[in-house]
Amino acid sequence: MIVRDYNEAVNSRRRIDSDGWHSVRLLLKDDGMGFSFHITTIHEGAELEMQYANHLESVYCISGEGDIEDCATGEIHQIRPGVIYALDKHDRHILRARKEMQMACVFNPPVTGREVHDETGAYPLEAEPV
Amino acid sequence: MIVRDYNEAVNSRRRIDSDGWHSVRLLLKDDGMGFSFHITTIHEGAELEMQYANHLESVYCISGEGDIEDCATGEIHQIRPGVIYALDKHDRHILRARKEMQMACVFNPPVTGREVHDETGAYPLEAEPV
Secondary structure (H helix, E strand, O other): OEEEEHHHHOOOOOEEEEOOEEEEEEEOHHHOOOOEEEEEEEOOOOEEEEOOOOOEEEEEEEEEEEEEEEOOOOOEEEEOOOEEEEEOOOOOEEEEEEEEEEEEEEEEOOOOOOOOOOOOOOOOOOOOOO | OEEEEHHHHOOOOOEEEEOOEEEEEEEOHHHOOOOEEEEEEEOOOOEEEEOOOOOEEEEEEEEEEEEEEEOOOOOEEEEOOOEEEEEOOOOOEEEEEEEEEEEEEEEEOOOOOOOOOOOOOOOOOOOOOO
């Protein structure tokens, strides 16, 4: 059994910071669960265009307020606590936070923790540290 | 892109009720994500002994307070918002809620939504409706 605490992990190497967001990776590939689990904070006012070519991701809103635009259709979905979106088609999307949002994110395949978002906003599959 | 809202799903067939807990399945096997995602509420005072022989599960505490006992070691871990536990060894465990707990649960392989907990507390793999 693995037990971890966000409140400790947020001050550890499990936290990564980027423009408009930071993320705490509570479960990674090495944990052997077959998925990774991250608590990601989208900063107030952030607008992030993203597409994960190599991963499926679901995102559940714990707190905050914003919206997500599906770039394929132009449709905009409101995000508030209790809303989940799942990028089942590697959907390109734009995420906007009107108020800081805390999100529970699941990635399949699991993130290794060594990826960086590349120029398309994607995580490369099985990236190795360089 | 799939978008769902817990606040609607909680009044739908996505909700299942059992002794001491209820669960809302926001993503199931049919969604094709390779995992399922549930928001599960453990009722105040509940004490649940469980073991999933056929699934790996991670559980992140969004709200509430309780503890989890690892039956293999007797160790008891406190649960409060931000704590995650992952049953990476199909661990038999006892979950106790001192205050009602809301948990974000991920199952691999994904739950189909047709399982019932059997007499060992496990979900059978690929159960079909009877």
